[in-house]
Amino acid sequence: MTESQPHGASVPQNGYAPQYQQYQPEPPKKKRGRGCLWMILGALLLVVLIIVGTMALIGGAAKKVDDDMHAKHSVTFKVTGGSKADITYTSDTNASTAQENAAKLPWSKTLNVEGMTSGMNISAQNGMDGASGKITCEVIVDGKSVKTNTSSGQGAIASCAAP
Template sequence: MSTPNPPYPPQAYPPIQPPKKRRIWPWVLLGILVVFIAIVAGCTAMVGSAVKSVSDDSKRVVHVTYKVTGDSQDATITYDMNGNTTQDSSVALPWSKQTDVTGISKYVSLLASNGIEGTGSITCQVLVDGKAIITNTASGPGASASCSGSVDTK
């Protein structure tokens, strides 16, 4: 007798394969790229805002009045007018002058001196919109009062 054939041939089991590893480095690289782009965009926005602020501030006009009062009839007054130093001599007081100050650094300078024979006091003032922001007084012959500083009232 012959051996009977089994009804089904023996089945081979497929080999067990480990699960496929997902590549994580493309996602890490994408994350780094997104963070880098966000940082660059944020820095660009901050720099742009700062540049606009400086540009706007440099165009802003401050209306300044220089004022000198006192007893002298022979005062010498030195002041900054639109970036140029100007001097008025043998001035009878009171005296005033108006100017507009622009630029990034809104700095003013006013120096008032009594004449040689002036024995009283001399006072300088820098006013912005009618309000004195810098005041100084000196007394005696040849005395000088100096009013200098920033008028940036922003």
């Protein structure tokens, strides 16, 4: 035993001190499924948001249609031109029609209706008795002119429909 060696230590026969490998613990195992779980939850949240947004849009559109179906409107039909015309017009929002033959011009009719006014229309025809001037129809909804049309000649027809 030498002086530099601690008591009870021995030197290996090859003259080198023993070499020990340092202990390295295994790296922690990756927990699988957490990333996949977040992707699934994110996709599910996205689907829910799309469904809720779509339902809100449809609900808003349905409410607007319902409001339009119950709204009250004033619809005025006007015909100007020669002296007389045969006039056919829708008399309500259910597409019922009314007719006035040889109506004296200028002519107008105001209807108070409930519901959508699209499709409310009027046709006016110049007489076949030699009337060859212009004939003009107009549709006015709630005080606003929405359609005007003019035609001319014997038997000419002017037609107007509310958009």
